[in-house]
Amino acid sequence: MRRFGWVIACLAVVCSTFYAFPATPKKSTAPSAAVAAASGVQEALKITQGPYLQAPSETGMTIVWTTNKNCLPKVEYGTSSSAMQIAFNSRHGLLDANTTLHRIRLSGLKPGAKYYYRLVSTEIVNFQAYKVDFGETIRSDVHSFTTLDKKKEGFSFEVLNDRHDKVDPLQIALGSIKWPGVGLVVLNGDMMSDLRNEAQVFRSVVAPCVKAFATTIPFVYVRGNHEARGYFARMLMDYFPTDSGRYYFSFDHGPVHFIVLDCGEDKSDTSKEYSGLVDFDRYRDQETDWLKAELRSEACRKAAFRVVFLHMPPNTSSSTEETRHGAEYIKQKWIPLLNAAKVDLMISGHTHRYAIVKPKEGQSFPIVGGGIDTIIRADVTPRQINVTSAKNDGTEFDKLTVAKKRRAPAWLAWLGLGQN
Numbered sequence: 001m002r003r004f005g006w007v008i009a010c011l012a013v014v015c016s017t018f019y020a021f022p023a024t025p026k027k028s029t030a031p032s033a034a035v036a037a038a039s040g041v042q043e044a045l046k047i048t049q050g051p052y053l054q055a056p057s058e059t060g061m062t063i064v065w066t067t068n069k070n071c072l073p074k075v076e077y078g079t080s081s082s083a084m085q086i087a088f089n090s091r092h093g094l095l096d097a098n099t100t101l102h103r104i105r106l107s108g109l110k111p112g113a114k115y116y117y118r119l120v121s122t123e124i125v126n127f128q129a130y131k132v133d134f135g136e137t138i139r140s141d142v143h144s145f146t147t148l149d150k151k152k153e154g155f156s157f158e159v160l161n162d163r164h165d166k167v168d169p170l171q172i173a174l175g176s177i178k179w180p181g182v183g184l185v186v187l188n189g190d191m192m193s194d195l196r197n198e199a200q201v202f203r204s205v206v207a208p209c210v211k212a213f214a215t216t217i218p219f220v221y222v223r224g225n226h227e228a229r230g231y232f233a234r235m236l237m238d239y240f241p242t243d244s245g246r247y248y249f250s251f252d253h254g255p256v257h258f259i260v261l262d263c264g265e266d267k268s269d270t271s272k273e274y275s276g277l278v279d280f281d282r283y284r285d286q287e288t289d290w291l292k293a294e295l296r297s298e299a300c301r302k303a304a305f306r307v308v309f310l311h312m313p314p315n316t317s318s319s320t321e322e323t324r325h326g327a328e329y330i331k332q333k334w335i336p337l338l339n340a341a342k343v344d345l346m347i348s349g350h351t352h353r354y355a356i357v358k359p360k361e362g363q364s365f366p367i368v369g370g371g372i373d374t375i376i377r378a379d380v381t382p383r384q385i386n387v388t389s390a391k392n393d394g395t396e397f398d399k400l401t402v403a404k405k406r407r408a409p410a411w412l413a414w415l416g417l418g419q420n
């Protein structure tokens with residue numbers, strides 16, 4: 001009986017050996033991270049995402065990228081690709097270092113100038129208080145961008161919204177855009193349904209944008225209500241940094257003064273959907289204070305056009321009082337301020353239904369509401385903004401012209417009797 005047991009055991013070993021090692025094993029071209037670690041083979045340092053451009057202004061641009069290992073990040077940049085200076089980020093006296101997500105703010109740039117840039121990533125192998133070991137340094141290809149410029153007469157910008165993690169239609173839409181002349185892309189909220197991790201941010205937003213344009217054309221991220229959901233929503237600013245450090249801000253390009261507003265959540269803070277973890281009523285009040293000052297600013301008052309990006313419009317058709325909570329606040333508090341400031345155009349999303357809401361009682365400017373699969377293009381000239389709406393494949397289906405408003409003479413404005 002014992003001999004029979006040995007025979008069975010030997011057969012089992014032979015069978016498992018053949019199962020584990022097929023007759024014609026496939027050659028692995030790249031060892032997995034686990035195999036590499038076990039065998040002592042180190043994966044080479046590389047850029048894993050980006051670079052992509054954020055927080056554009058006349059004098060600054062933020063460059064974001066990731067590496068597969070912790071690094072000291074720097075950027076070489078200049079108006080010529082042959083004579084570049086180096087930039088790094090420091091906060092509170094300390095250089096940003098030992099992370100895989102890198103953000104370098106270039107500042108002091110010239111308006112409307114073309115800049116060349118190259119990423120420089122140096123691996124930090126060991127980071128102790130009195131001993132830091134650096135590994136290899138890699139340099140990226142040279143890329144370029146152009147800073148914003150108030151004096152520019154005309155340019156185009158593109159707006160996409162409510163893509164909700166659907167990558168394939170987004171890629172089709174980005175592939176249909178005619179990029180020459182586009183100075184700016186705006187992602188107008190709810191590009192993701194709720195925020196879970198870094199991989200999602202890159203898969204759903206960053207990677208398609210980098211593939212299509214974002215290494216050379218900046219995009220502005222307008223937070224939607226869905227981007228306030230999930231634990232990782234607290235890290236959104238790490239990936240889409242703004243110059244102000246807030247989700248509401250303004251900037252200028254050509255004859256347009258852009259105002260980006262953050263709608264917050266659509267339901268009340270006490271809605272059980274938020275588990276007691278949001279504070280948007282107070283947040284919107286703070287934003288209202290900022291908006292009042294912003295609309296009084298010289299940049300806003302003197303611009304030929306004032307264009308507002310706001311994910312959630314005031315005119316949602318939500319059927320319950322609960323889901324209209326945020327939109328109702330916007331309608332009551334922000335729209336009167338925007339009317340008084342003679343805003344020319346608002347571009348929104350959120351409803352998943354494309355619509356143009358023409359000026360009407362209580363709303364003195366048109367609102368273009370992007371649908372779930374629309375591309376809104378605006379061609380800006382000194383006298384008008386031509387808005388063209390298209391489907392993902394580029395088929396145009398709607399147009400709107402926003403003419404420059406006639407301004408009161410300067411002397412009337414000086415007397416406080418009109419806006420110049």
Ligand SMILES: [Fe+2]
Binds near residue numbers: 189
């Ligand atoms: Fe939304």
